[in-house]
Amino acid sequence: MKISRRSQTAPFIAMDVLAEAGRAEAAGRHVIHMEVGEPAHGAPMAAREAVARAIRDGAGLGYTSGLGLPRLREAIAGLYAARHGVAVDPARVVVTAGSSAGFVLSFLALFDAGARVAIADPGYPCYRNILQALDVVPVRLAAGPATRFQPTPALLAGAGPLDGLLVASPANPTGTMIDRAEMAALIGFCEGAGASLISDEIYHGITYDAPAVSALELTGEVVVINSFSKYHAMTGWRVGWMVVPEGLLRTVQNLAQNLFICPPHLGQIAALGALSPEGEAEVAGHLAHYRANRAALIPALERMGFRDIAPADGAFYAYARLPEGWGDSREFCAQLLAEHGVAATPGLDFDPERGAGTVRFSFARSTAEIEEGIDRLSRMIADGPRRGMAAARAG
Numbered sequence: 210m211k212i213s214r215r216s217q218t219a220p221f222i223a224m225d226v227l228a229e230a231g232r233a234e235a236a237g238r239h240v241i242h243m244e245v246g247e248p249a250h251g252a253p254m255a256a257r258e259a260v261a262r263a264i265r266d267g268a269g270l271g272y273t274s275g276l277g278l279p280r281l282r283e284a285i286a287g288l289y290a291a292r293h294g295v296a297v298d299p300a301r302v303v304v305t306a307g308s309s310a311g312f313v314l315s316f317l318a319l320f321d322a323g324a325r326v327a328i329a330d331p332g333y334p335c336y337r338n339i340l341q342a343l344d345v346v347p348v349r350l351a352a353g354p355a356t357r358f359q360p361t362p363a364l365l366a367g368a369g370p371l372d373g374l375l376v377a378s379p380a381n382p383t384g385t386m387i388d389r390a391e392m393a394a395l396i397g398f399c400e401g402a403g404a405s406l407i408s409d410e411i412y413h414g415i416t417y418d419a420p421a422v423s424a425l426e427l428t429g430e431v432v433v434i435n436s437f438s439k440y441h442a443m444t445g446w447r448v449g450w451m452v453v454p455e456g457l458l459r460t461v462q463n464l465a466q467n468l469f470i471c472p473p474h475l476g477q478i479a480a481l482g483a484l485s486p487e488g489e490a491e492v493a494g495h496l497a498h499y500r501a502n503r504a505a506l507i508p509a510l511e512r513m514g515f516r517d518i519a520p521a522d523g524a525f526y527a528y529a530r531l532p533e534g535w536g537d538s539r540e541f542c543a544q545l546l547a548e549h550g551v552a553a554t555p556g557l558d559f560d561p562e563r564g565a566g567t568v569r570f571s572f573a574r575s576t577a578e579i580e581e582g583i584d585r586l587s588r589m590i591a592d593g594p595r596r597g598m599a600a601a602r603a604g
């Protein structure tokens with residue numbers, strides 16, 4: 210069978226590492242998961258109870274409206290009033306099958322084949338892979354410590370003609386954030402360049418110093434994407450949302466109906482439970498645990514000699530350059546999993562040009578797991594690269 214050219218995306222390496230870790234676990238090994246951004250706690254109790262109640266009460270769980278359950282759209286709109294002081298018309302909220310479906314919908318709604326969309330490197334790999342699969346050109350900006358790994362108008366000005374810009378704050382893999390003035394400057398650039406702005410706000414709520422700024426605080430001409438996966442710890446429930454400008458709504462609605470019919474009904478019921486006062490109180494408590502993990506991991510990486518550690522203003526990742534003497538992070542991560550039972554993601558997932566020497570550790574799991582992961586990692590680093598790498602090749 211002939212396979213299309215545009216479908217030949219790179220893999221999402223973090224998921225490949227997760228699968229490899231799963232095989233090691235099936236073979237009886239104990240693995241510490243620092244590869245994927247998956248909160249340890251799972252869905253809040255109020256979400257699980259809402260689902261149990263719905264099933265017990267005989268909910269038929271048929272299709273919902275393509276835009277999502279009206280009550281859920283209202284509750285999501287309410288988040289913007291509560292968190293950002295912004296009034297959002299619930300009609301502009303589109304519930305999606307995770308933020309991942311939001312990317313497909315927004316890219317299709319905004320960009321024709323051949324359009325050029327700027328994203329920062331390092332960045333979340335699926336941005337460039339989904340863009341490429343839709344025949345849209347990802348224009349990768351070489352962001353680094355000097356711009357806190359974020360796009361700037363200066364980087365954008367050197368990128369040639371652009372149809373769009375996708376930003377993430379807090380970002381994956383670095384956790385860095387875009388403050389209000391920087392967001393205003395990026396919005397100004399997009400307005401001047403006629404480029405559409407997409408703001409991935411999936412890590413909102415998981416911030417350690419200042420709260421994150423929503424692009425909606427500054428403009429209505431933006432597509433905001435968010436999800437229940439991270440802050441509400443509901444990765445597998447596949448519920449996310451978009452807030453779209455009114456003029457884009459019908460386009461997105463038509464696409465959503467045709468592509469997905471509707472987001473998962475059960476997931477939407479769970480999301481409503483998660484947004485109850487009990488659900489919100491439970492997930493607010495997770496922040497202290499991420500903060501403790503961050504306080505344990507980042508200084509430990511510094512002690513081990515990891516370099517250029519990104520500041521992690523938010524989210525639950527540490528992105529760093531390997532210590533002196535350690536070469537390729539794919540080999541490093543393979544050895545770490547094979548010999549020490551710690552799964553981590555090589556930087557090439559996030560930065561295909563410069564990521565060969567970097568690695569991302571997720572600290573979303575329990576503090577006990579993260580501490581055990583730090584111990585195992587320290588042992589490998591203490592053994593030194595040459596002996597270690599040679600052993601990996603022999604094995």
Ligand SMILES: Cc1ncc(COP(=O)(O)O)c(C=O)c1O
Nearest residue numbers: 307308309333381411436438449
């Ligand atoms: C920055 C970013 N955006 C989007 C996603 C996808 O999340 P969802 O589960 O909502 O599809 C992830 C997942 O790790 C992410 O890190």
